[in-house]
Amino acid sequence: MPTTYLLTGCANGIGRHMARVFYNQGHHVVATDIDVVGLATLTADWDQTRVLTLPLDVRSTASWQAVIDQTLTRFGRVDVGLNIAGVVHVGYAAEFNPADVDLVVDVNLKGVILGTRLMAAQMVKQGGGQIINIASLAGVAPIQGLSLYSATKFAVRGFSLAAAGELRKQGVQVSVVCPDLVDTNMLTAQIDHPEAALSFSGGRILTVQDVERAIVRDAIQHRKLEVLIPTSRGWLGKVGNLFPALSFSITDLLRKKGLKEQAVWQATRKNTAGNITLNK
Template structure:
């Protein structure tokens, strides 16, 4: 059965893949992000699909009034909002003592407050719907285990996870489900920002980099089962929860994971360099 979904962060990475996937599956999808030109181009390039609709909507997730307007417009157009996927995110890599004040605001405003505003406004609409609704918030394993080198990102994702777990309990009686998904590193433009930054070495310490398709598959599983929380991959999720339960383990494990992450970064840097050289050679 077709449903109405709003996906933030739809101009790139996980958000774009998820929004396009559900459009191609025949659903009505609001493609939401900051850039109107990008969204319009993405939606214009989608093939015609029976029963499906793609609506590009540019707005800032930090703006509560914008959330109210977008969800009201969605309901006016299609009569309901069944699923909200909060995927939009922000990351600036800086050593903690070098972090500018603007980065503090951006991490908490976009990653945390943006999710909170979206959840609140969507839930108020969903509780009025006979079928209720489902809110899926994408956090990170950094929202379970603290990541030295990404302190602000960690803080914002801890907020997303904590808020989602608490909100799920409060909203359940209103037939509104909340799921928080915590993936490890995913191959997206946000990951590319970290490849050459020593502070982000722990991001690359896992066994492999996840693909956006894997996160999209987890979102679909969450949509069907409505669990409280999902981690990707599960083994890294358990490691994250262990270090969260026993924070004193982090200083013991961090040096090993740091070296492992640096080795992965070095491989990715060489791969990037080789690809650049190949492109330059082709251009000549």
């Protein structure tokens, strides 16, 4: 019997890739996004008996409830929900404006909380399910230059771990996945901003396939509570949290490394016309 997957942020990036993965596995897919044009290009040639594409503003309870209701009408249940939709804002704490705060907090945090709340309630009624929330390694170790984004991802991670404890005896598994920088539009949004240099200071930039393997293998098959991608960098961030002031001493070195990596990506993303090529 096919599993019903409900995903947010499916117009591009990780969400788009994972929707295609689950569809290709033969499951029912509810693909949502505020960008309905992007959704249409994803599912145009899919078997429409197995897919439901719906507009969703993750900041809105009413929008979420409409998606849940239509999913139940079509497929009868929500087996696995993935809160993937997110936005990034580059800038320092003394510089971003209140509108930036509202957008990033509402999409990245409020959207995950609302989605978890409504999907969890349905899963409890139906006797079980799994919710996978996408946080970030920026929610494990604070990233200067992305302080607003980092704050929301710390909150998503904390909320997910707490919700996992609350829901586990009711048959609902909650997992939180924390990837390093991934080659999606979020990378493109940071590529020309030196403030985001620390994002590029790790090792290899992740691909959506890296995130796919972690979600499918670690979160879904092994039902891990927390998934760090890569594990080594995630644990390094956790150790750094034990001595946060000491991490400042290596920030300048990491920033220099990140700036060099940014320059490489800037060069590779320039097409022959000199434009930035977006990766969706």
